[in-house]
Amino acid sequence: MFGSATTLERALILIVAAFLVFLPSIVRDPYHIHTATMIVYFSFMAASWNFVCGYVGQLSLGHSVFSGVAGYVTVLMFTQMGLSPWIGMLFGGFFAAVLSLAIGFPTFRLKGPYFTLTTIAFAEIMRIWFENTDNFIGIPLKGSEGLVVPLVGDSFWAFQFNEKLPYYYIALALLAIIVIATAIMERSKLGYYLKAIRGDRDGAEALGINPTKYSLIALSISAFFTGIGGAFFAQFFRYINPERNMGIDLSIDMAIMSIIGGQGTVLGPILGSFILHPIAEVARTSLGGSFLGLHLVIYGAVLALTVLYFPQGIIVPLRKLLARISGGDVK
């Protein structure tokens, strides 16, 4: 599955995976389980972003739209039609995928910063529209107030649990799915095409690869997963609003975690989230507002340093280090 990995790397990945699975038997405290769930959730979101942006080499800062829209679909299908969120989130994911095609078709022709600015504009249009629409053709969107998922108690069908533990394992399962999906994609035809497009878009086109088509396929899969993440968020907090779930903050988080960890790699985005989320958590809990915005200063500095010194993400020097330790011959 991780073709290019050394034995030591594989062993390490297995240890981390096993650690994540057995973590709840070591720490039982709900606060820690909650924090661990958030780290896994952000890893999943960063990995979903990476699925298209990391491999095609385009920077989207509008991905939160897919999360928000799918979250709304899931919640509305539950409150209006009584449909289980498990099914609703699949619908939400598909809805996000369709939306991504509508946005991606015209914008993927744009390059570099033009693409980035357009994704921001699309996301802002959607967010402002959602914030100011109480009722759309009979659907109660409730504007900026956001939607509340009514409490029904411990119920698997309703995706509601009294304990934190089920949410943690659901998030972990989602993370496993996106990791496997990315690994498969990387070795498939799609993965090779995307890398070709990333390396030299015109060259790829000359070889008969249709860049827009393959970018769009990857984008729709990425949007689908991002949407599932949004649905998970809505169920976990039982509350969703346009500002948090569609705003630019979430998009920036997803992108920065991927880029710092290592975009265009299977595990880079997860590494990024595992590094950055705890920094934010510690900065907030230990300094508790004494130094406003400190964690964002750290984010910014880490981002700038990464771009300058590890343009492919922190995962690259890490792998080199591991290779040196194991004496392997990985380049």
Place this chain on the structure above:
Amino acid sequence: MLNRREFGRNATFAGLMLYTASTAAFAQEESIKIGLLLPLSGGSAAVGNQTKTGAEVAAAQINEAGGVNGSKLELVFADSQSKPDIGVSETERLIQREEVAMVVGAYNSAVTFPSSEVAERYGVPWLVSGSVKNEITERGFRYIFRPNNKAFYDAREQIDAIDLLAEQTGERPESIGLFYRGDDWGRSHAQAVKQIAEERGYTISLDESYVPGQVDFSAQLLKIRSKKPGALIFVAGTADHILFNKQMLGNRIDLPFGLHSVGGGAEDPSFYEAVPEAGYEYMFTQEDWQIDRMQSGNLPAEVIAGDEAFEKVLGYGFNSYGAQGFSNIYIAADAIARAGSAERDAIRDALAATDITEGPALITGYQRVSFDENGQNLDAHGVISQNIAGERLTVWPQENRLESTTPAWPIPSWRDR
């Protein structure tokens, strides 16, 4: 404000984190922990900081007077960053890690709503501070108590004040305009005002929202000029409020029955520094705190001392959020004293039985604090002040209006000022 002796014992902490140090000193004795979830960074940080300071002033007073049932109060602050998910995480931390006896918070309704549900699930009492979303006390929860207004009350009071002034002078505006921030707060407020105003026979001549962080209001001012509302209800944060009032002044737009701000920006002392007096003269401000309270006489000694202590920290005296933070801690202390222990269920029952009719907890200008079966204080009301000759004087309700106050109604046009 701080007890010097106790502070000195922890001199190693001194200078690093002032308040953490003071609370750490108390931790050596048997102390009762109260968690405060507030927006200490992000867009609402100024409000969070004012509430925090008010709460600290109250806690210091209570502790200096011997604490509650012989135990000191220890305040544990958590930063929500105005984000719902961070608020939920921090509530978990306050309850699980810090093991607080109760939580006070969290100003932003979007944070209070999901976070207070966490508290309900763990059976931890939650005293709402500043959040007005109606549904917060409409969920049938047992552990949620809100001493302050609901959004619906805020809206009703603004119309009540217009009605009262119309009744007293015989001059009544025909139409009311609405101009509000396009977010949760602004939109729900405008909706409620619209409903009540129409029920009482006013026409709504302007209904306009804007995206927070505007760089120019010229276009909207033109609309106001052409729609000519008698009175204008305005919802804005500090930066937008400053810009709007400055441009109103620059364009000399007449509103015969005034600009009615629902607080927000107009509650922030920095608003009054930024806008010249002419820019807010005759403006009405609705807030959960009686602005001329300090002049009203018969004040509890705690409130007078608190105002001084507050000013020492922030450079200005109590404002709405500072007063609410101060009041919240006194309400909590009252309940804990009656509960006789720091046990969460005992505090919950004591809170439910709250009936405060005097003392520093009423700094906000309420006549009484008690909670109905949903945890809402039915005696909560805001106070509406008008800015006359550089002073903000209470004009509504009549009971809070000082005898010396004569409201300006209708207000003089620009030409006559």
Place this chain on the structure above:
Amino acid sequence: MDPTLALHVVKNGLLIGGIYGGVALGLSLIFGVMRIINFAHGSMLMVAMYLAWGLWAGLGLHPYIGAIITVPALFGLGYLVQACIISHLFRREKAFVVEPLSALLLTAGVFLVMDNLVLMIFGPDVRAVSIDLAYANFFLGDIPINIPRFIAFVSAIGVAGVLSWWLKTSDMGRAIRATAQNRDAATMVGINVPLVYNITFGLGTAILGLFGALLVPFFSVTPTLGLAFGIKSFVVVVLGGIGSIWGCVVGGIVLGLFEAFASQFVTATSAQIFSFGLFVVILLVRPSGLLGKA
């Protein structure tokens, strides 16, 4: 729409549009020469406004006099950001043109650090300069025109004029234009390209130093103000054509007029949606902008 109202709308659109254009000039210049989109552009305006406010609040300097300090200070800030941070990117890639995304990300890092450092230093409170001139009007026929806004508008056009004249006639200006056209050729004729880059970046931010001082009389300052102006500037630059000085002013005025007219027919929130929509449509239909070369 009745004619008087229309005149008011045109006045509002022109004034705010000119200001948008002036604020965006530096962004356009930097992109034209270095092919870098400075994500921290708005943050630098915010820093300039804090500086102008600080000079007024601390030393009692009128913001227009404070500009004597804010302009060189922002030149220095821009020069240092380019010389100490962004130049590493050029050095690493051993080229005079870097991948635009890396530069965007790098400046996004600068944006995060700058905004939040200011938040840590000054706190979240809103700061504002209160001077009487902010409310002074003169009349053009029946139309009142706000003097400080008019000054900002005239300055935008003045700066654009001076800048394009300077680029045409001075030695450094010619070196900058040569570098923008062909970096390798510029190096060969002995132009110090890294220095040109530093000066270009400094110039781009120095313009923000001027506008910071011109805007504080009527805009209040918060640490988060930058992003709103930054995004507006991107829109303006794209509208006018990236790298075109006069296109920038035209783009600003087009956006200003568009917003002013749209706001008369729909709410301010919908107008905001439309202005983002206009941006997307221009990018898709005519990515080179209104005055840019196709």
